[in-house]
Amino acid sequence: MPLRDVHVVWFKRDLRVADHAALSAACEAGPVLPLFIWAPQVWSAEDASLSQAMFVRDCLQDLADALQQLGLHLHVYHHDPLTLLQRLHAKFGIAGLYSHEETGNQHTYTIDRQVQAWCRMQGIVWQEWPQNGVVRRLSDRQQWQAQWALRMQAPVIAVPASGLAVRLPDHGLERLPAVAGHAQAERQVGGIGVAEAVMADFLTRRVHGYQRGISSPLSAVQACSRLSPYLAWGAVSLRTVVQATRVRAQQTENVQQRRQLHSFESRLHWHCHFMQKLESEPRIEHQSFYRGFEALQSRLPDAAVALRLQAWQVAQTGWPLVDACMQMLNQSGWLNFRMRAMLMSTASYLLQLPWRPSGLHLARAFVDYEPGIHWPQVQMQSGTTGINTLRIYHPVKQALTQDPQGVFVRQWLPVLRQVPDSWIFEPWRMPTSLQRRYGCLIGRDYPAPMVDIGEAIQTAKQDWFAIRQTMPAHAVADILQRHASRKSRHFPKVDRGSLRKKSNRSAASVSAQSLAAPQLSLQF
């Protein structure tokens, strides 16, 4: 008998079976066809990388096993999604399409719109569920925090007991899409099981050192939760992590530990707060929040941009902490927040690079690339939002604060291993005789910086203020209205306050109060 009326679950950035509204609904509706599509237009795009694809494949392997436990087969195809769905429909008849909403890039957005139009024409109901705190068609940012809180409180959806299986030939799990980049030797391994283990290990053991350890690249590897790639690809749901964090906070009598857990939960809130910006205004993937800052994007001739960008990407800027961070990122696919911000600030302010190409390099390098967090952060650290203070990270001062003994720098830049502490963060200042003695000739073994830091900071400030001063009040008001965070009753006050104080104390970054705009909080 020919197969008719299948219920297609389209897995995207939600590679799990628990807390999966789309899978649960399809299992109740009839025969289920779980589907993952490696869309060529997504995986050949400028922001995709081999490491991300490998991480996703790890997740798919776990997902396939978990679905098998329910009696279902994960169908994996390399195809244009619209054409694939059309073919499936012509052959088998799609009764319903089920998925989570995605805040992706321009390519996934285009695909979604094409599929939506086609479903409408065919009379196929495509049901999409939110999977985090991002609100589609949000009319008022004022309401957003309350909606986030409600979603995070809602019960986690249980794994369905079983489903009625559909089994078709597919491309299988082994083949990866044709995608640029190298396999990062030390990247995190994907999968539902690993996500659960990383979460449990963080909440029970590593969380003790969270606030103290998240800023230095040395301690952050252990101190941070390391959940970002699992959240980005949905191996665990945000709600699951939020609720596990709350349970842990209730269980512990230790006030200090509760503080760490609250601080971590505030980051989970930022996750959606940032994603909401791209959801509400997709153009910011390509254009500055405040368009006036587009003028900063073309200060250098193309040849100079290419040269500086290349040096920054391959860890040859001549600033040891910057280069060590880039080395770690290129090899492991992860870096802590402060060092990501420093890399971006170095590119945009000191090297005067346009934010989009530098942002693309970071996007490809991050296994946890989440467009909705990434592009607003890239712009925030490049000063183009129009509503934030100017914050320029000084690479030498950051090194003195975050890696005082140069352990991290020496770990990732072997060429500087013999250089003593007194020169380690400014090796270009070493006399030539010492360069010879320590086996690091500047210009041969390690580059001299391309610009003078002090002068570059001065120029960056002048350029930025020149534009910021002419920004009309209505443009500031518009960005604030759409994107700025609002004070929330849903968060522990103590934590946010201490975070803000900490950030204000930071001596290693150059900050100036924005002109007309009120400074709302750490997050904009």
Ligand SMILES: Cc1cc2nc3c(=O)[nH]c(=O)nc-3n(C[C@H](O)[C@H](O)[C@H](O)COP(=O)(O)OP(=O)(O)OC[C@H]3O[C@@H](n4cnc5c(N)ncnc54)[C@H](O)[C@@H]3O)c2cc1C
């Ligand atoms: C230029 C730049 C680009 C970034 N791009 C990404 C990206 O593509 N994907 C991504 O997940 N994060 C991005 N971040 C935010 C942040 O650096 C990472 O989320 C964090 O380092 C991930 O490590 P973790 O999971 O151990 O973090 P934890 O400190 O353990 O935080 C837990 C989770 O909270 C969320 N979170 C933490 N910090 C932030 C933040 N500042 N803004 C928004 N959400 C946050 C993330 O989902 C993270 O996994 C970017 C930051 C900068 C400065």
